[in-house]
Amino acid sequence: xxxxxxxxxxxxxxxxxxxxxxxxxxxxxxxxxxxxxxxxxxxxxxxxxxxxxxxxxxxxxxxxxxxxxxxxxxxxxxxxxxxxxxxxxxxxxxxxxxxxxxxxxxxxxxxxxxxxxxxxxxxxxxxxxxxxxxxxxxxxxxxxxxxxxxxxxxxxxxxxxxxxxxxxxxxxxxxxxxxxxxxxxxxxxxxxxxxxxxxxxxxxxxxxxxxxxxxxxxxxxxxxxxxxxxxxxxxxxxxxxxxxxxxxxxxxxxxxxxxxxxxxxxxxxxxxxxxxxxxxxxxxx
Amino acid sequence: xxxxxxxxxxxxxxxxxxxxxxxxxxxxxxxxxxxxxxxxxxxxxxxxxxxxxxxxxxxxxxxxxxxxxxxxxxxxxxxxxxxxxxxxxxxxxxxxxxxxxxxxxxxxxxxxxxxxxxxxxxxxxxxxxxxxxxxxxxxxxxxxxxxxxxxxxxxxxxxxxxxxxxxxxxxxxxxxxxxxxxxxxxxxxxxxxxxxxxxxxxxxxxxxxxxxxxxxxxxxxxxxxxxxxxxxxxxxxxxxxxxxxxxxxxxxxxxxxxxxxxxxxxxxxxxxxxxxxxxxxxxxxxxxxxxxxxxxxxxxxxxxxxxxxxxxxxxxxxxxxxxxxxxxxxxxxxxxxxxxxxxxxxxxxxxxxxxxxxxxxxxxxxxxxxxxxxxxxxxxxxxxxxxxxxxxxxxxxxxxxxxxxxxxxxxxxxxxxxxxxxxxxxxxxxxxxxxxxxxxxxxxxxxxxxxxxxxxxxxxxxxxxxxxxxxxxxxxxxxx
Numbered sequence: 030x031x032x033x034x035x036x037x038x039x040x041x042x043x044x045x046x047x048x049x050x051x052x053x054x055x056x057x058x059x060x061x062x063x064x065x066x067x068x069x070x071x072x073x074x075x076x077x078x079x080x081x082x083x084x085x086x087x088x089x090x091x092x093x094x095x096x097x098x099x100x101x102x103x104x105x106x107x108x109x110x111x112x113x114x115x116x117x118x119x120x121x122x123x124x125x126x127x128x129x130x131x132x133x134x135x136x137x138x139x140x141x142x143x144x145x146x147x148x149x150x151x152x153x154x155x156x157x158x159x160x161x162x163x164x165x166x167x168x169x170x171x172x173x174x175x176x177x178x179x180x181x182x183x184x185x186x187x188x189x190x191x192x193x194x195x196x197x198x199x200x201x202x203x204x205x206x207x208x209x210x211x212x213x214x215x216x217x218x219x220x221x222x223x224x225x226x227x228x229x230x231x232x233x234x235x236x237x238x239x240x241x242x243x244x245x246x247x248x249x250x251x252x253x254x255x256x257x258x259x260x261x262x263x264x265x266x267x268x269x270x271x272x273x274x275x276x277x278x279x280x281x282x283x284x285x286x287x288x289x290x291x292x293x294x295x296x297x298x299x300x301x302x303x304x305x306x307x308x309x310x311x312x313x314x
Numbered sequence: 315x316x317x318x319x320x321x322x323x324x325x326x327x328x329x330x331x332x333x334x335x336x337x338x339x340x341x342x343x344x345x346x347x348x349x350x351x352x353x354x355x356x357x358x359x360x361x362x363x364x365x366x367x368x369x370x371x372x373x374x375x376x377x378x379x380x381x382x383x384x385x386x387x388x389x390x391x392x393x394x395x396x397x398x399x400x401x402x403x404x405x406x407x408x409x410x411x412x413x414x415x416x417x418x419x420x421x422x423x424x425x426x427x428x429x430x431x432x433x434x435x436x437x438x439x440x441x442x443x444x445x446x447x448x449x450x451x452x453x454x455x456x457x458x459x460x461x462x463x464x465x466x467x468x469x470x471x472x473x474x475x476x477x478x479x480x481x482x483x484x485x486x487x488x489x490x491x492x493x494x495x496x497x498x499x500x501x502x503x504x505x506x507x508x509x510x511x512x513x514x515x516x517x518x519x520x521x522x523x524x525x526x527x528x529x530x531x532x533x534x535x536x537x538x539x540x541x542x543x544x545x546x547x548x549x550x551x552x553x554x555x556x557x558x559x560x561x562x563x564x565x566x567x568x569x570x571x572x573x574x575x576x577x578x579x580x581x582x583x584x585x586x587x588x589x590x591x592x593x594x595x596x597x598x599x600x601x602x603x604x605x606x607x608x609x610x611x612x613x614x615x616x617x618x619x620x621x622x623x624x625x626x627x628x629x630x631x632x633x634x635x636x637x638x639x640x641x642x643x644x645x646x647x648x649x650x651x652x653x654x655x656x657x658x659x660x661x662x663x664x665x666x667x668x669x670x671x672x673x674x675x676x677x678x679x680x681x682x683x684x685x686x687x688x689x690x691x692x693x694x695x696x697x698x699x700x701x702x703x704x705x706x707x708x709x710x711x712x713x714x715x716x717x718x719x720x721x722x723x724x725x726x727x728x729x730x731x732x733x734x735x736x737x738x739x740x741x742x743x744x745x746x747x748x749x750x751x752x753x754x755x756x757x758x759x760x761x762x763x764x765x766x767x768x769x770x771x772x773x774x775x776x777x778x779x780x781x782x783x784x785x786x787x788x789x790x791x792x793x794x
Contacts, residue, residue: 066642068622071618071621071622073624162420162423162424166424169426174426257428259407261409268412271614272410273382273384273633274637274640274705275637
């Protein structure tokens with residue numbers, strides 16, 4: 030193994046530090062902003078020294094936002110709850126439907142299989158705005174407008190193709206011989222899928238699930254168009270801090286911190302699976 | 315209990331006692347503000363109910379689509395009074411302004427019957443009306459069996475009311491005889507000057523009297539105060555850059571966006587000599603004394619900078635200056651207001667206006683009940699409640715502007731606001747030519763303005779190119 034000189038090590042460390050500072054500084058600054066009032070945030074010149082306040086978090090949690098035009102009611106915590114529910118439920122449904130489908134596409138070549146798989150992938154091609162108006166009308170006829178069920182259904186446009194195609198690649202990477210050996214021992218294909226394929230594909234499934242969760246979490250337009258204010262996710266709710274009577278920068282920063290936390294925690298927890306799953310699923314031998 | 319006090323309030327509601335007399339009487343009777351308020355609401359509801367069958371639609375349900383705005387907050391704060399008065403159940407969805415019109419457009423274009431009424435701007439009705447998405451409200455306004463006798467349609471400021479009425483013909487005059495009333499004005503914004511009084515005093519400058527003066531005053535403020543810029547105006551590539559101060563000054567020089575020919579055909583009017591001279595001065599003002607990243611400036615940045623003390627004045631919506639004079643803004647209590655006539659030969663200012671209005675969805679399943687809500691929400695009682703107890707500025711009813719309590723409230727906290735209104739209300743109206751390509755024309759106009767400020771194109775050449783492009787678009791759309 031090639032060894033590095035002390036100077037190279039120092040330069041490398043310096044370069045890495047600069048990169049980390051460059052990428053992390055905005056997040057650090059937002060974190061600091063979340064403990065400041067609008068007055069200190071907008072001070073000229075900006076200062077890193079300030080008296081911290083929890084008022085922004087208190088406003089979010091109590092739902093009472095102080096603005097120049099008085100106290101406004103905000104539903105940020107409800108939006109946060111909606112985001113968690115919609116993202117978790119959508120990914121769960123997509124996993125239940127998508128993983129067996131991915132296995133079928135990977136292991137059982139049948140007539141039209143590629144066409145079906147491509148059709149499912151094509152859900153990702155259409156710009157959401159193109160399909161939203163017809164969807165709105167269909168949802169009204171079906172009584173799915175303004176329901177969590179309807180939203181979870183439409184979120185499958187985001188989650189299902191992602192899970193299906195990532196997990197399919199991963200199933201294809203697992204040697205079929207292991208499964209054949211298990212089948213020869215007298216087990217059913219479902220038992221093989223459950224006991225052999227699923228555990229081996231675990232990291233890939235976790236990675237796909239995490240990615241689908243992030244995409245679902247970041248979605249903005251589906252709930253905006255298809256649901257009422259009480260079912261909006263955090264991506265729409267966060268805009269409530271941009272009011273006619275001014276921008277509430279402190280609350281925006283606190284809202285970002287709170288809304289990033291679930292995704293960040295999940296990503297940190299599943300980081301190992303994410304890297305392993307994506308890299309293994311992407312390389313074919 | 316409280317019979318004398320009820321009589322006093324009733325006398326006020328009949329117009330026999332003025333507001334000051336009523337308040338004095340209630341105070342002398344030893345009523346607390348809370349009790350007086352409750353009694354007043356109760357008696358107002360009774361007075362309203364006396365001359366009109368407000369219960370005709372009792373038990374029905376309505377749903378509203380609202381923008382997150384102080385006007386909507388004022389209505390929500392008073393909504394129980396409507397429910398008590400009519401027995402109609404009202405629910406509402408409130409969406410942030412950034413996405414509000416996307417939600418409205420999606421709901422209307424899909425023919426959704428979910429919302430019966432919604433907030434809108436008058437400009438938007440130029441799209442919604444001809445598309446058949448909203449109802450012409452004349453049908454209800456002119457029907458005495460459906461509109462309460464105290465509604466007083468003539469009380470609305472003429473320029474504002476007419477700005478919400480259009481006959482649907484491209485180039486047709488707003489408020490014409492054959493115009494359809496696409497929406498009811500709720501509250502509006504005039505574009506004038508809001509300035510930092512401390513900075514003006516420190517720099518020893520007077521309020522600008524015309525555009526040349528404004529250029530000089532802004533430059534002097536920027537130079538003398540230091541660390542600030544002289545004047546805030548919007549600059550993003552959007553229709554919203556054209557409609558506030560820019561168009562208000564433009565109209566003051568009698569300049570127009572479009573010409574309407576005898577045959578009804580439209581053509582661009584931005585490349586006249588007068589228009590070029592105005593553009594050159596406005597561009598110069600931004601280059602010399604505007605914000606550094608002007609081309610990104612929207613309502614929010616213009617207001618925030620004024621509130622934070624980063625700019626000395628704005629030429630924008632009066633209520634933006636109103637909001638920045640309160641809350642936790644650093645400059646709260648230090649702002650003043652003034653009408654502004656850009657043209658030295660003009661006798662008064664002619665502000666272009668933005669009107670937050672109420673419209674009725676054509677897909678509403680119960681339009682008569684919806685009209686009950688609309689006439690209550692735009693009625694004199696709610697307007698007075700909003701103006702005196704909430705931030706319902708600028709009211710659209712003349713009677714509210716005559717109310718002493720309201721004027722005193724403004725005079726106490728917002729110096730110059732009443733005088734500003736009085737000086738410019740007569741000339742306040744929408745100065746654009748109504749036509750379906752409104753957003754395309756104004757967005758391209760803003761883009762051209764950006765190029766001029768960035769010195770990518772000379773003013774004369776830029777306006778000739780703009781006029782050529784707009785004429786082409788109008789012809790392609792069959793309008794020119």
